[in-house]
Amino acid sequence: MFVDDPDSRLHPLPHRLDRRRFLQASAMGAAALMLPGCGGPPPPDGSQINYWHHFTNQTEIRGLQRVTEMFLAAHPDIALLQENIPNKDFMAKFTAAVQAQSVPDTTMVTSERLGNMHAMNSLVDLTDRVDNWPMKPDYPEDRWQGISVDDRIYGVPAFAFVDWMYYRLDWLEEAGIAGPPTTLGEFQDTAIRLTDPAKGRYGFGMRAGDGGQFIVVDMLEAFGSPIVVDGKAAIDIGKATEALRFFSELFTVHKVVPPSAPNDSYRQIMESFRTGQTGMLWHGTGSLTEVQRSLSGQQFGTAVKPAGPEGVITRLSYLYNGMMKSDNADIAWAWVSFWGETAPALEFMEITGYFPASARVAQDERVTGNPYFAAAIESVQVGRLPHQFVGADAWGRLTVLPAFQKILTGDHTPAQAAEEMAAGLEKILS
Amino acid sequence: MPMGPRKGVFPADSNPSIHVGVGSRIALISETHAWAYLLLLPSFLLVLAVLIYPVGSGILLSFREMRLTRPDLGTAFIGLRHYRELWSDPVFHISLVNTTIWALVGTTAQFVCGLISALALNRGLHRLLPGMRLARVLILLPWVMPSVVAGHVWALMLDSRLGVINDMLVRLGVLDRYMAFFADPQTALPAVLVVSTWGAFPFFTLFYLAALQGIPDDLYEAAGVDGAGLWLQFRHITWPMLVPIVVATIVLRMIGMVNAPDLLLVLTGGGPGHATQVLSLFAFQKAYAEFDFGYAAAVSVVMMLMLMAFTVVYVRISGVTKE
Numbered sequence: 168m169f170v171d172d173p174d175s176r177l178h179p180l181p182h183r184l185d186r187r188r189f190l191q192a193s194a195m196g197a198a199a200l201m202l203p204g205c206g207g208p209p210p211p212d213g214s215q216i217n218y219w220h221h222f223t224n225q226t227e228i229r230g231l232q233r234v235t236e237m238f239l240a241a242h243p244d245i246a247l248l249q250e251n252i253p254n255k256d257f258m259a260k261f262t263a264a265v266q267a268q269s270v271p272d273t274t275m276v277t278s279e280r281l282g283n284m285h286a287m288n289s290l291v292d293l294t295d296r297v298d299n300w301p302m303k304p305d306y307p308e309d310r311w312q313g314i315s316v317d318d319r320i321y322g323v324p325a326f327a328f329v330d331w332m333y334y335r336l337d338w339l340e341e342a343g344i345a346g347p348p349t350t351l352g353e354f355q356d357t358a359i360r361l362t363d364p365a366k367g368r369y370g371f372g373m374r375a376g377d378g379g380q381f382i383v384v385d386m387l388e389a390f391g392s393p394i395v396v397d398g399k400a401a402i403d404i405g406k407a408t409e410a411l412r413f414f415s416e417l418f419t420v421h422k423v424v425p426p427s428a429p430n431d432s433y434r435q436i437m438e439s440f441r442t443g444q445t446g447m448l449w450h451g452t453g454s455l456t457e458v459q460r461s462l463s464g465q466q467f468g469t470a471v472k473p474a475g476p477e478g479v480i481t482r483l484s485y486l487y488n489g490m491m492k493s494d495n496a497d498i499a500w501a502w503v504s505f506w507g508e509t510a511p512a513l514e515f516m517e518i519t520g521y522f523p524a525s526a527r528v529a530q531d532e533r534v535t536g537n538p539y540f541a542a543a544i545e546s547v548q549v550g551r552l553p554h555q556f557v558g559a560d561a562w563g564r565l566t567v568l569p570a571f572q573k574i575l576t577g578d579h580t581p582a583q584a585a586e587e588m589a590a591g592l593e594k595i596l597s
Numbered sequence: 598m599p600m601g602p603r604k605g606v607f608p609a610d611s612n613p614s615i616h617v618g619v620g621s622r623i624a625l626i627s628e629t630h631a632w633a634y635l636l637l638l639p640s641f642l643l644v645l646a647v648l649i650y651p652v653g654s655g656i657l658l659s660f661r662e663m664r665l666t667r668p669d670l671g672t673a674f675i676g677l678r679h680y681r682e683l684w685s686d687p688v689f690h691i692s693l694v695n696t697t698i699w700a701l702v703g704t705t706a707q708f709v710c711g712l713i714s715a716l717a718l719n720r721g722l723h724r725l726l727p728g729m730r731l732a733r734v735l736i737l738l739p740w741v742m743p744s745v746v747a748g749h750v751w752a753l754m755l756d757s758r759l760g761v762i763n764d765m766l767v768r769l770g771v772l773d774r775y776m777a778f779f780a781d782p783q784t785a786l787p788a789v790l791v792v793s794t795w796g797a798f799p800f801f802t803l804f805y806l807a808a809l810q811g812i813p814d815d816l817y818e819a820a821g822v823d824g825a826g827l828w829l830q831f832r833h834i835t836w837p838m839l840v841p842i843v844v845a846t847i848v849l850r851m852i853g854m855v856n857a858p859d860l861l862l863v864l865t866g867g868g869p870g871h872a873t874q875v876l877s878l879f880a881f882q883k884a885y886a887e888f889d890f891g892y893a894a895a896v897s898v899v900m901m902l903m904l905m906a907f908t909v910v911y912v913r914i915s916g917v918t919k920e
Contacts, residue, residue, distance in 0.1 A: 258885055258886065262665060262884075262888060266665075283666045286665070286668065287888075288668070376866070377866050425777070427756075427757040427758070427777030429777075429869035430777065431780070435758075438758065560886065561882075561886040564882070564886055565886055568868070569867070569868060570870075572868050572869040572870045573870040575869065576781070576870055576872070578782070578870050579870075
């Protein structure tokens, strides 16, 4: 050993590195470290793709796992890497990836985000592949509207977000109410009758925190205010004010909503309903299994959301999978289109409760035979597709939601909030 | 006096490339000033790459149009337009006020808690009270916990339906009913400040405890002999010895508070309305919701200027650089 060498103790420096030798050794070391890099990364084997998604709850993850298992069983030669990105951070990560030109092969796409994603030129045009896809006839035209820009298709429908209403069947019976409300007027009456502060009960679990912007926009349209017409801001201030007044008064005047509503997001409204604090809840079919875990069939029911004075407020949107690069196009297409096939769509529906996007799958006995899905089938007939203009997501999150919250906290009148929403929309479309 | 080749000056009749090899030339250069610059070059390049270039590009970006979803607008130089828009943006003004409150109150509360806990732990350690070593580790746990996780835990604890804190406050008679802290503009920012203080005070504790243990016991013993009580010992021994570290930690933490929107993003998203909107969150939303990176860069530049001004003024006032 070097330290045991008697010479080294007597003459340490000549046997160790001087500055020059140290520099030479460092340079050689650095060169040696760089050598493996010269060859670049290991050669791609062409059978591996990655997928970005923003599934959130346990049920959704279980559904994804099942679909993945089925896909890998059908394609044993393909490796699939999945990355779960929180929904809130999804567009931040997406944007960074586009800027860094380090995008995944495949990604989840929602209609609301399509405008932004397309504007970044980040999605692969799948029109030709879709046109030659044998399953295409199973998907009616509205399924493709939500993923099309200028008649080009950028994704394949995976499943549907069908808005509906949960209600406490036992509370309605207790209050002597014959059935769930079908109009907003009836809805308000029912919420008032179900509210009982002594029992810690509120009639309605309002979502006015994150995600509540969609419901507010739905309300504007249900009262007859358009949002965008021919690419221009078209909010009718009078009708929008009326809508905002009606909706906010559930909180400010009638007090049929928990006091936490201005900050209530998915978790809070769901916990309130499941733990018997609210009697009605507006959400989608995707939370059915979660509700079923807490409440029995005698305790809750599902219904179409009540209609407004000038239209339904049921929103119907589809979740799509798209491709972001063409390097492994055939494999990526195999994964993206697999979600649209009958067997995985049914499996995913059974695990999560999400309604199938395929019209053929929707006729399966497992759908039509499920009493809860009767409301979803009806909602699909009347539901309206979400807005897809560029900036729709930002307008909802950064303008509509804060303006509505300000009504609830007494900082704005409904008219002021309507003006603020209209001004914000003008700005984002300019 | 020997006249060898020094500082890069070679004899007039000699050509080093002919007479000496590469190794010897390096040896000759290593005796010159150029060698010092050569050795500094890697560090300078590193600083240039990771500090000056990103900051410089951020500042330049604030003078340009850059909306990722509007490629038709291009990336033209637009001068001060973003700054003029900021000036007339009501959300920016609310964010500016909230940021000032958020950073000043938050840092002060964390500093006070950190100092008190460090003094208590230090005294306990000196007396070797049982459990003090464990307490020193446990007190760091909030700092170790990721703020997103801490945010979700506190959201549950403060929940107006199931929250344990609401339950305790009602049982103690402080509240007559459960309160939705994050839904009320009056209580939302204070509630997030409480969470922030809980999460970040160990940062101060850690530094102050290390500094306190470096103060010689002799000083306290001598002061005790002279009749100085706890307060006088703190005022004349502990505090003067802590001042440099206090200044440094407050500057660091202030920068952290101004720049980090994570807790607010998790707990309130800036709401209700804009009650908890701060500049960092505003910049984040402008960049990643509206994809207006030019405008977001302008907000970031304002934040940077605020922090620079604070640091300069604070360090000067504290007098820490006089020594």
